[in-house]
Amino acid sequence: MxxxxxxxxxxxxxxxxxxxxxxxxxxxxxxxxxxxxxxxxxxxxxxxxxxxxxxxxxxxxxxxxxxxxxxxxxxxxxxxxxxxxxxxxxxxxxxxxxxxDVPGRPGTTCSAADLGEVAGRLGAGHARWLADPGRTGTNRTPGWLARDWLRDYTLSRPVPEPVPWEHPVAVAAWPASLRAGLRRLWQRRHAVLAATDRLPRTLCHHDVWPMNLVFADTGPVLLDWSGVGPGPIGEDAANLVLDTFLDGLVDVALLDEVAAIVLDGYRAGLGRAVDPATVTRAVRLTGAAKYVWLAPLMLTRLGGPTGQTYDRRDEAEMMAGRRPVLELLVRWAATGLD
Known part of the structure; x- marks a missing residue:
């Protein structure tokens, strides 16, 4: 340049x-x-x-x-x-x-309907890869695709033990039931990841969230293809729900609406490729697996730098703002592992 x-x-x-x-x-x-x-x-x-x-x-x-x-x-x-x-x-x-440079609305201006549309298109794309398993099989997969992105990323997060689950800031921000659920999720992280291994696999983008979306006149555009590779169904849809709210870029009051419309859109996009109950379970399991480390890492960093790039909230605001998302994560883990 x-x-x-x-x-x-x-x-x-x-x-x-x-x-x-x-x-x-x-x-x-x-x-x-x-x-x-x-x-x-x-x-x-x-x-x-x-x-x-x-x-x-x-x-x-x-x-x-x-x-x-x-x-x-x-x-x-x-x-x-x-x-x-x-x-x-x-x-x-x-x-x-x-x-x-794609002209259009930034993804952070999204509505719930926008994200439902993205989820539907993701589901249709994932169904296309499911219909031709050889496309993600060892014989035809380019060697540069991510080998096991979800597992490798999740287990690379630096969570030092012991996790201070009873830290005064955590006790003030998160009720005992939430802390207990997050603790159980962290203790079962390997079981959660193992459960995702048994899901049908497709080609995942691995970073679908508002910062990687532009809503152009011709339809949504997906940016940042640095993580693309085989992965379990549901993972991209789950990330679209969770990552939309974790960094405080979109009003968390929309969480329940977005979670419902993304799941509905994704199931509709997949069509008959996977039965609806398996799709629902896949979204819940992969969402829990992707962020099993988040609460423990937040707690080990209390009183110090947050390590965040996108989230500009202070510690107290972040703890409060992420609470509804973490509560959803705990519910997803509990129902996904049943």
Missing amino acids: PADTPAESLTHNTLNGVTGGIWRTCREGRPAVLKLLAPPGRPGPTHWAGSTDPGHWNYWRREVEAYRSGLAATAYPGLAAPAPLAIDDRPDGTVALWLT
Whole structure:
């Protein structure tokens, strides 16, 4: 990018060692987004380090391959991806990924109906992959797809023991029943993950949430294909519900409405590919598995930095704001494991 080209830095996870920066700019006179991908070795937290292992959950070149191969554009026909303008391998080892700047409403302005539409299109896309199991089987799967994203990501979160479940801040913010449920969930984390292993598998995006959505005139557009790979059904839909509210970007008063409409939309999108009871259980189990570590990690960080990139609330606001989401997580875990 020429030094005199105007650029606006875009919000992204600055902890992730793979992402060297994201800017809204222009390329050859047209609006563009530049995403700089960096090989492993950048300073940062170990649990956000990139990897050179193509199957690792945070393989640093996966998004490049998703665009270069055309998978991002064709994975889910009802959910577009930005068109790649250029992929430049730079002399310093980084890769400049140039994408079209998609005009439309940011995902954080979403309504419940918007998210229901996304869920329906996700379900239809997942059903397409379920109908052709060989597409995600070992014979035809590109080696750069995430090998076991949900398990690898979940177990990489740095939760030190013992977890201070009776910390005064936690006692003040979360009732005893919620703390007990979260504690049980943490103790059963391996059982929860094992239960997700028995679900039907499809091709998952692994990071569907409002920050990765643009609502264009032609339909929703899905950004950030850095985690794409095989995974259990329900995972993307569950993440769409939970991640919409965890960082305080959307009013948590919409949680119950969004949870219901996303589940309904996802089931409808899957159609007859999976029976509705299994879909419901899958959403609950995968949601519990994805965030089994969240409450324990929050408690171990009380009184210190939150480690958050997107959430700008102070500690007390975050504890209170996440309570309804964590209560939903506990309910999902209890019913999903029955």
